[in-house]
Amino acid sequence: MKEASLDLGRRPEGRTLLTASWVVGHKNGSHRLLRNGEVVFDNNEILFVGHRFPGEVARRIDFGNALISPGLIDLDALSDLDTTILGIDNHPGWAKGRVWPRSYVEAGPYEMYSRDELAFQKRFAFGQLLLNGITTAAPISSLFYREWGETVEEFDAAADAAGELGLRVYLGPAYRSGGMVLEEPGRMLPVFDEERGLKGLKDAVAYIERQNGRHGDLVRGMLAPDRVETSTLALLQRTDAAARDLGCKFRLHMAQGAMEVDTVRMLHGSTAPVWLAKAGLLSDRLIAPHATNATEEDLTLYAKNGVSIVHCPLVSGRGGSTLNSFSACRKRGINVAMGTDTAPADMWMNLLVGLITGRVNDGGPDRLRSADLFDAATLGGARALGRSDLGHLSAGARADIAVFDLDDVIMAPSIDPITTLVTGGSGKVTCAVFVDGRVSMLSRKLAGIDMEKARVRAQAQYDGLIAKYPERSWGNPPVSEIFGSSYPVDADLGEVR
Numbered sequence: 001m002k003e004a005s006l007d008l009g010r011r012p013e014g015r016t017l018l019t020a021s022w023v024v025g026h027k028n029g030s031h032r033l034l035r036n037g038e039v040v041f042d043n044n045e046i047l048f049v050g051h052r053f054p055g056e057v058a059r060r061i062d063f064g065n066a067l068i069s070p071g072l073i074d075l076d077a078l079s080d081l082d083t084t085i086l087g088i089d090n091h092p093g094w095a096k097g098r099v100w101p102r103s104y105v106e107a108g109p110y111e112m113y114s115r116d117e118l119a120f121q122k123r124f125a126f127g128q129l130l131l132n133g134i135t136t137a138a139p140i141s142s143l144f145y146r147e148w149g150e151t152v153e154e155f156d157a158a159a160d161a162a163g164e165l166g167l168r169v170y171l172g173p174a175y176r177s178g179g180m181v182l183e184e185p186g187r188m189l190p191v192f193d194e195e196r197g198l199k200g201l202k203d204a205v206a207y208i209e210r211q212n213g214r215h216g217d218l219v220r221g222m223l224a225p226d227r228v229e230t231s232t233l234a235l236l237q238r239t240d241a242a243a244r245d246l247g248c249k250f251r252l253h254m255a256q257g258a259m260e261v262d263t264v265r266m267l268h269g270s271t272a273p274v275w276l277a278k279a280g281l282l283s284d285r286l287i288a289p290h291a292t293n294a295t296e297e298d299l300t301l302y303a304k305n306g307v308s309i310v311h312c313p314l315v316s317g318r319g320g321s322t323l324n325s326f327s328a329c330r331k332r333g334i335n336v337a338m339g340t341d342t343a344p345a346d347m348w349m350n351l352l353v354g355l356i357t358g359r360v361n362d363g364g365p366d367r368l369r370s371a372d373l374f375d376a377a378t379l380g381g382a383r384a385l386g387r388s389d390l391g392h393l394s395a396g397a398r399a400d401i402a403v404f405d406l407d408d409v410i411m412a413p414s415i416d417p418i419t420t421l422v423t424g425g426s427g428k429v430t431c432a433v434f435v436d437g438r439v440s441m442l443s444r445k446l447a448g449i450d451m452e453k454a455r456v457r458a459q460a461q462y463d464g465l466i467a468k469y470p471e472r473s474w475g476n477p478p479v480s481e482i483f484g485s486s487y488p489v490d491a492d493l494g495e496v497r
């Protein structure tokens with residue numbers, strides 16, 4: 001009886017012992033598997049991982065044929081109603097509302113969502129992350145539908161949502177000192193507004209000073225300049241200095257796309273990592289999604305300076321690019337963390353795509369294992385954040401735990417639990433999630449949000465956004481032309497038999 005002795009949204013009183021057919025334990029810096037293992041936690045801390053716990057416990061909960069795992073860590077965590085999926089079959093991006101045309105910039109970009117909608121979408125996305133066994137998230141969302149950067153107000157709401165749902169988060173509103181503008185079909189140029197970027201940084205620093213440690217330390221700060229091609233050197237220098245002063249990390253998208261690589265070369269005469277290295281801005285404070293366009297020199301600089309990569313194989317692969325290669329990065333000693341970055345916010349699906357694309361890049365199956373991907377989604381994320389108390393189940397670590405069902409009829413037959421879950425590629429088998437010892441998800445239900453009702457609201461909000469796409473697409477075509485359907489849509493096929 002799992003549910004009778006656990007209350008959703010609450011931290012159980014006294015010691016709780018969890019058991020299942022498999023437990024991911026930890027020894028000498030790496031994960032171990034325990035058959036019929038036990039995990040005991042008290043308050044927000046793990047006391048014991050092993051067999052036959054010698055002490056008294058307030059309750060024992062047996063999850064049956066399941067894997068008790070460290071919660072997954074997502075450092076490019078989808079935190080809005082994903083708009084990249086609109087581009088899956090609709091190209092090129094500049095014609096499909098993914099670059100602001102000059103006409104939209106001159107008309108004055110505006111917030112396409114209301115304050116309530118901005119707050120709601122983060123809460124909804126946090127729910128999706130928990131349903132997928134993700135216990136730590138550094139959110140990412142699109143700025144295309146924004147007036148400029150993200151707002152302090154929506155991040156105050158996000159901090160409260162994380163506290164109420166029970167999700168560990170690294171928060172800071174995204175800011176930028178520039179944007180790409182579509183001057184004519186296919187021709188994009190950056191425009192800069194330095195003061196606006198610096199104001200965004202100042203607001204983000206004040207936000208972090210105010211929010212860091214709130215909700216029982218579930219909320220911590222992270223500086224999030226939007227992307228390298230829309231950042232000035234001054235903005236990045238001040239961001240790095242602020243990260244050092246605040247003791248936090250900063251995340252910057254770079255070495256991730258052809259347009260970015262071309263733009264940075266035009267502006268600064270080199271790749272982004274080389275540009276940052278010259279300015280002394282590469283360090284272990286930097287978390288850098290996605291490295292899919294990184295050169296050998298870029299990767300050498302990452303390794304030398306302790307930069308962590310965030311690998312998001314689903315969104316990269318769907319866009320036709322990959323990290324080349326995961327195993328080569330690890331061999332260089334680069335820390336690789338994982339991110340979801342797109343819908344569905346499913347880490348297991350990402351690990352599967354990562355396994356596949358990694359092996360395609362390696363030209364064979366023997367340099368990359370399922371466990372390497374799982375390491376990245378747990379230990380790699382924790383290392384990027386500088387958190388030795390996350391990403392593994394061992395005495396003294398935070399009680400951030402996800403339980404994955406191994407009795408799923410679709411994934412059957414079940415073999416080694418990590419291999420089964422990676423190759424199964426779906427977070428839908430997540431059956432319980434504990435964050436900081438609190439029950440954040442149980443039997444697919446969450447504290448703080450009714451996901452069935454929220455889905456209806458999310459769809460309506462999203463449909464409203466889609467209706468606004470013509471305003472920021474080149475030539476203002478109707479929605480039906482911007483986003484074609486997969487097959488012709490006919491009201492009547494006209495066939496009578």
Ligand SMILES: [Zn+2]
Pocket residue numbers: 076140253289290312341
């Ligand atoms: Zn990303």
